[in-house]
Amino acid sequence: MKRTTLKFLGLLLVLAMVAAACSSDSDDTTTTAAGGTDETTTTAAAATDSKVEVFSWWTGGGEAAGLDAMIVVFNAAYPNIEFVNSAVAGGAGTNARAVLASRLQANDPPDSWQGHAGQELIGTYVAADQIEPLNFLYEEMGWLEVMPETLIPLISKDGNIYSVPVNIHRSNVLWANPTVLSDAGIDMPTTLDEFYTAMDALKEGGMEAPLAMGEQWTTLHLFETIMLASMGPAGWEGLWDGSVAWDSAEVTAGLEDFAKILTYTNADAAALAWQDAGQLVLDGSSAFNIMGDWQEGFFREVGSEPQTGYTWAAVPGTDGNFQFLSDSFVLAKSAPDRDAAIAWLTVAGSLEGQDAFNPVKGSIPARSDGDRSLYGEYLLSAMDDWASDTVVGSLTHGVVANDSWKSEIDTAVGLFLLDYDVAALQEGLVAAAEASG
Amino acid sequence: MTASVVAETEILASAKSPKRKRFRMENWWGVIWVLPSLLAVMLFVYGFIIWTARVSVSAWKGLTPDYTYVGAENFVNLASDRRFHIDITNTIIFTIVFVLGCLLIGLGLALLLDKGIRAEGFYRSLFLFPMAISFIVTGVVWRWLMNPAQGDRLSGLNLLFHNLGLDFLINRWYATPTWGIAAVAIAAVWQMSGYTMALYLAGLRAVPEALREAARVDGASEFQVYRRVVMPLLWPVTLSAVIILGHSSLKVFDLIIAMVGKQVALDVPAIYMWTTTFDGFFFGRGAAIGMVLLVSVAVLVIPYLWYSLRQDSEG
Numbered sequence: 001m002k003r004t005t006l007k008f009l010g011l012l013l014v015l016a017m018v019a020a021a022c023s024s025d026s027d028d029t030t031t032t033a034a035g036g037t038d039e040t041t042t043t044a045a046a047a048t049d050s051k052v053e054v055f056s057w058w059t060g061g062g063e064a065a066g067l068d069a070m071i072v073v074f075n076a077a078y079p080n081i082e083f084v085n086s087a088v089a090g091g092a093g094t095n096a097r098a099v100l101a102s103r104l105q106a107n108d109p110p111d112s113w114q115g116h117a118g119q120e121l122i123g124t125y126v127a128a129d130q131i132e133p134l135n136f137l138y139e140e141m142g143w144l145e146v147m148p149e150t151l152i153p154l155i156s157k158d159g160n161i162y163s164v165p166v167n168i169h170r171s172n173v174l175w176a177n178p179t180v181l182s183d184a185g186i187d188m189p190t191t192l193d194e195f196y197t198a199m200d201a202l203k204e205g206g207m208e209a210p211l212a213m214g215e216q217w218t219t220l221h222l223f224e225t226i227m228l229a230s231m232g233p234a235g236w237e238g239l240w241d242g243s244v245a246w247d248s249a250e251v252t253a254g255l256e257d258f259a260k261i262l263t264y265t266n267a268d269a270a271a272l273a274w275q276d277a278g279q280l281v282l283d284g285s286s287a288f289n290i291m292g293d294w295q296e297g298f299f300r301e302v303g304s305e306p307q308t309g310y311t312w313a314a315v316p317g318t319d320g321n322f323q324f325l326s327d328s329f330v331l332a333k334s335a336p337d338r339d340a341a342i343a344w345l346t347v348a349g350s351l352e353g354q355d356a357f358n359p360v361k362g363s364i365p366a367r368s369d370g371d372r373s374l375y376g377e378y379l380l381s382a383m384d385d386w387a388s389d390t391v392v393g394s395l396t397h398g399v400v401a402n403d404s405w406k407s408e409i410d411t412a413v414g415l416f417l418l419d420y421d422v423a424a425l426q427e428g429l430v431a432a433a434e435a436s437g
Numbered sequence: 438m439t440a441s442v443v444a445e446t447e448i449l450a451s452a453k454s455p456k457r458k459r460f461r462m463e464n465w466w467g468v469i470w471v472l473p474s475l476l477a478v479m480l481f482v483y484g485f486i487i488w489t490a491r492v493s494v495s496a497w498k499g500l501t502p503d504y505t506y507v508g509a510e511n512f513v514n515l516a517s518d519r520r521f522h523i524d525i526t527n528t529i530i531f532t533i534v535f536v537l538g539c540l541l542i543g544l545g546l547a548l549l550l551d552k553g554i555r556a557e558g559f560y561r562s563l564f565l566f567p568m569a570i571s572f573i574v575t576g577v578v579w580r581w582l583m584n585p586a587q588g589d590r591l592s593g594l595n596l597l598f599h600n601l602g603l604d605f606l607i608n609r610w611y612a613t614p615t616w617g618i619a620a621v622a623i624a625a626v627w628q629m630s631g632y633t634m635a636l637y638l639a640g641l642r643a644v645p646e647a648l649r650e651a652a653r654v655d656g657a658s659e660f661q662v663y664r665r666v667v668m669p670l671l672w673p674v675t676l677s678a679v680i681i682l683g684h685s686s687l688k689v690f691d692l693i694i695a696m697v698g699k700q701v702a703l704d705v706p707a708i709y710m711w712t713t714t715f716d717g718f719f720f721g722r723g724a725a726i727g728m729v730l731l732v733s734v735a736v737l738v739i740p741y742l743w744y745s746l747r748q749d750s751e752g
Contacts, residue, residue, distance in 0.1 A: 098715040128500035208588055216700040268586040270612050270700055407717030411520050414701025
């Protein structure tokens with residue numbers, strides 16, 4: 001019997017060693033691949049760049065398909081440049097950004113990488129002197145004329161534009177189930193007060209949670225839209241440029257609205273992804289969901305139809321404001337293939353590139369001259385609003401605050417979900433702004 | 438592997454003096470063979486421990502390394518960090534439920550199997566199999582099983598309870614305030630209690646039958662045989678199990694990420710370390726959490742290593 005135990009332990013050991021060998025194998029491959037890359041660079045740089053390495057977290061679904069469509073446009077325009085797609089999987093790019101951070105620290109940058117336009121890029125990569133201003137490209141390509149004027153300051157620092165936005169998403173969208181609303185005799189709410197009244201009525205009618213919510217980051221998403229609704233665009237933007245103090249009464253009022261909204265949400269939010277929360281609306285278990293407009297992509301994917309299966313409006317109290325986020329591409333300061341990287345950015349900002357990417361990804365082009373025949377009913381309404389609304393930035397998706405600040409706010413909001421103590425939340429937000437603002 | 442090492446040690450021990458020279462030569466070869474991994478361990482384990490210790494007393498925040506010395510500031514801040522307090526509470530609850538659960542269930546299963554059940558091998562494998570699954574898979578499966586939805590959206594275990602008429606058992610599992618982490622620990626118990634059983638089973642088989650016989654001859658009841666003879670001899674196994682389970686529960690990360698994602702309510706130090714470092718770029722703070730984890734694991738493991746090394750040299 002003792003022998004069996006020994007044998008068993010031996011087997012465990014062998015398994016452990018195999019596992020270790022596997023992981024070190026993959027490390028080896030990475031190193032050799034990186035080494036090979038360097039060689040190609042030095043030999044090819046003399047002539048023209050023969051490849052461009054583009055780093056992103058678009059590995060699945062509409063995102064990957066959209067990137068593929070853009071690569072087709074790129075290959076047609078630059079047949080001599082090989083497109084190296086270095087995408088790293090992982091929700092909302094958390095894994096990819098960890099990989100990118102270690103590559104940048106090792107002085108091994110990709111030529112161009114994806115990042116949320118705004119402070120997420122600027123606070124991290126401009127502060128670390130890793131990316132180049134792109135004003136020359138904007139002027140050369142005439143992009144300043146085709147992108148909204150209010151967008152440019154949000155993606156710039158000290159007059160320098162640092163990235164090329166390929167798509168625009170809207171975060172302040174209220175999704176609703178039209179059947180549930182008409183059965184209850186409720187119109188789409190346009191102010192926070194109407195929103196409360198509508199949800200009170202639904203609760204009285206026996207609906208447990210009129211507002212569907214998902215895991216913690218979707219709470220942060222809800223937070224940004226309710227704060228915008230409560231404070232207005234000037235108040236919201238003021239929080240980030242320092243003109244509105246975090247300990248002001250305005251913020252307290254906003255936080256109280258946020259606390260009140262949370263009382264209408266589902267008890268199992270922590271267990272749900274944003275898609276699950278959307279599904280609750282389609283099923284009629286909940287009437288509303290506040291989520292970015294990628295939710296529409298999910299609705300279409302599961303076969304639901306606009307206006308019959310789902311309907312939408314700006315989050316109550318935010319009509320006329322377009323709270324945006326955008327995926328954009330940058331130019332690495334020490335890009336190994338600088339010319340090829342600029343070629344890639346030219347395609348990313350072009351009408352062709354954006355009209356190839358966005359209909360597939362389910363977003364609208366950052367340019368206002370997109371081909372309207374390519375987009376569905378929701379996206380057309382978003383394109384109209386994009387052209388006419390006041391553009392304000394999203395917090396959850398990296399426009400208004402840098403990563404450090406955002407992660408501290410996320411912690412404060414996470415703690416708030418444990419005790420619903422508005423004063424403690426405000427203290428946490430003040431501390432976050434002092435430490436990282 | 439282990440068997441051959443043991444055999445070799447025995448040969449070495451019984452070697453006579455004329456043969457010693459040859460073995461010394463072999464020892465040199467041994468050193469040479471071990472050298473590469475030794476160097477790698479020195480660099481990648483101990484080298485990086487030292488580097489992390491250095492970062493933990495620095496002001497590094499953001500992508501650019503910043504080694505400005507700030508003393509114990511990062512640690513002092515952690516001491517008043519509400520999120521870190523939750524991490525500590527969660528780790529304590531998780532560790533108690535996980536270690537006690539594994540020990541009790543593992544011991545129970547081992548005692549039952551030890552009674553000479555038919556098809557013992559089958560049951561042994563059955564209980565061990567969860568261990569072959571990664572924590573990620575366990576997490577995904579138990580995330581569904583412990584779905585906390587209520588009302589007409591019941592699913593998983595709650596739905597099972599409902600269908601069996603056991604509605605009083607329906608609960609919110611990992612969405613329970615404060616104690617949610619205990620639900621995650623239950624999934625970990627499911628995975629590791631079979632392993633604990635294997636440890637105990639090996640310990641039980643090492644108890645000489647003669648001792649039990651002697652106790653029975655002296656008129657001890659079966660319960661007394663276990664209580665007075667077998668259990669005391671299992672103490673070393675219990676100690677090993679507590680060390681192995683305890684240190685893995687301090688480091689738990691993958692199971693929680695897979696089961697409940699990143700949320701402050703179910704946060705633990707390892708997750709805080711990762712998010713604050715790579716999402717928020719607070720490298721100094723992340724390194725400080727890493728050092729706290731290292732010390733807490735060391736407090737558990739070093740006395741055990743010291744104890745077993747001393748035993749080895751005495752034996």
